Amino acid sequence: MSRDNPLIWVEISKSALERNFQTFREIVGSEVELAPMVKSNAYGHGLELCAQVFCETGADYLAVNSVFEAEKIRAMGDKGKIYIAGYTPLDELQKVIELDCEFVVFNLETLEKLGKLEKSPPAPLYERGEKVKIHLKVETGTNRQGVQIGDIPKFLEKIKSLPNVELVGVAMHFADIEDTTNHDFAKQQLAEFEKIKAEIEQAGFQNLKFHAANSAATLLWDSTHFAICRTGIANYGMWPSDETFVSLAEERKKKIVLQPALTWKTKIAQIKKIQADESVGYGRAFTAEADMTIAILPVGYYDGFSRAYAEKGSVLIAGKRAKILGRVCMNILMVDVSDIPEAKLEDEVVLLGKSGDEEITAEEMAEWGGTINYEVTTRIRENILRKIVV
Ligand SMILES: *Cc1c(COP(=O)(O)O)cnc(C)c1O
Numbered sequence: 169m170s171r172d173n174p175l176i177w178v179e180i181s182k183s184a185l186e187r188n189f190q191t192f193r194e195i196v197g198s199e200v201e202l203a204p205m206v207k208s209n210a211y212g213h214g215l216e217l218c219a220q221v222f223c224e225t226g227a228d229y230l231a232v233n234s235v236f237e238a239e240k241i242r243a244m245g246d247k248g249k250i251y252i253a254g255y256t257p258l259d260e261l262q263k264v265i266e267l268d269c270e271f272v273v274f275n276l277e278t279l280e281k282l283g284k285l286e287k288s289p290p291a292p293l294y295e296r297g298e299k300v301k302i303h304l305k306v307e308t309g310t311n312r313q314g315v316q317i318g319d320i321p322k323f324l325e326k327i328k329s330l331p332n333v334e335l336v337g338v339a340m341h342f343a344d345i346e347d348t349t350n351h352d353f354a355k356q357q358l359a360e361f362e363k364i365k366a367e368i369e370q371a372g373f374q375n376l377k378f379h380a381a382n383s384a385a386t387l388l389w390d391s392t393h394f395a396i397c398r399t400g401i402a403n404y405g406m407w408p409s410d411e412t413f414v415s416l417a418e419e420r421k422k423k424i425v426l427q428p429a430l431t432w433k434t435k436i437a438q439i440k441k442i443q444a445d446e447s448v449g450y451g452r453a454f455t456a457e458a459d460m461t462i463a464i465l466p467v468g469y470y471d472g473f474s475r476a477y478a479e480k481g482s483v484l485i486a487g488k489r490a491k492i493l494g495r496v497c498m499n500i501l502m503v504d505v506s507d508i509p510e511a512k513l514e515d516e517v518v519l520l521g522k523s524g525d526e527e528i529t530a531e532e533m534a535e536w537g538g539t540i541n542y543e544v545t546t547r548i549r550e551n552i553l554r555k556i557v558v
Pocket residue numbers: 205253341381382383384398399400401402408
């Protein structure tokens with residue numbers, strides 16, 4: 169949580185995170201484990217800060233992509249369950265064991281290496297007399313990480329042969345559950361997963377935790393919940409997509425409300441008047457048609473405020489919209505405050521979030537930039553201060 173530029177910060181609403189998490193808890197009930205995803209700096213919301221809130225609110229696991237993220241969580245003093253969903257390099261397997269994490273496996277080389285690791289290094293799980301806990305990722309049609317169905321028996325045999333390794337879970341990931349209101353492919357993947365589940369259980373593996381659901385699946389269908397839900401984006405109050413919102417209205421009777429948790433702010437660095445026909449910024453991309461007042465903001469694409477936002481984008485000052493003028497620079501942005509006469513030096517500016525009755529959502533910014541809400545918030549530069557607010 170190092171802070172480098174006091175002119176840019178992110179406020180995270182604790183009550184919004186708690187409420188979104190509780191919404192998931194109400195949907196899945198008390199039997200299904202919730203593993204909020206805090207990868208990618210908690211979707212830009214601040215890894216440590218969100219990890220702490222989710223733990224206090226009753227998360228069963230924290231899910232991350234990479235070992236370094238697990239390391240940050242352990243450095244906070246957290247001793248809870250961590251699930252690593254991305255690829256763990258062979259030379260970091262020892263570290264993952266020392267960090268006491270569960271992780272996903274989809275390469276035979278990983279199992280080979282696990283078999284060769286020292287059996288009694290000073291790791292908490294060995295002290296507890298436990299084995300290394302792995303989850304098998306299986307391929308059901310996403311063609312991302314995962315073991316091909318035909319290869320599963322080979323993996324199971326290998327796992328059985330390793331005295332220090334315990335298979336505790338089996339995972340899949342949906343390819344097409346949020347990008348469409350047609351859920352045929354998702355249902356096909358689910359049916360495939362059910363088949364795999366039956367086969368693995370028949371092969372003598374009992375009490376495994378099967379898991380498949382991301383936010384969209386968790387919200388839409390109880391049949392995807394299995395033992396664990398790996399919920400990401402919706403914990404932060406963002407919808408996986410408009411399609412998920414639309415589908416949900418059909419699938420569930422109860423209205424589900426998500427509360428965006430993030431507000432991104434900066435301060436005005438200068439205000440000045442320019443005259444008609446003067447241009448603003450690089451490439452002289454904007455020319456004033458009349459005399460106007462502009463504000464200079466100390467934030468740019470280095471900070472995650474994309475150049476692609478320039479054409480359609482605006483910011484909020486005193487509850488009013490101020491349009492972006494010309495191009496977004498690396499560290500600077502110019503906006504039109506002609507209609508906001510009260511704006512003055514070092515006044516607060518909202519880049520994302522609410523100001524008075526106005527709001528700029530991550531979805532709106534995604535539209536400006538031709539991307540998705542996931543990318544908008546994860547792009548907010550990591551070293552910008554995140555602070556918790558009520
Ligand atoms: C990121 C991720 C999730 C969470 O997805 P959301 O759409 O953000 O809920 C779940 N599972 C895996 C494997 C992921 O990589």
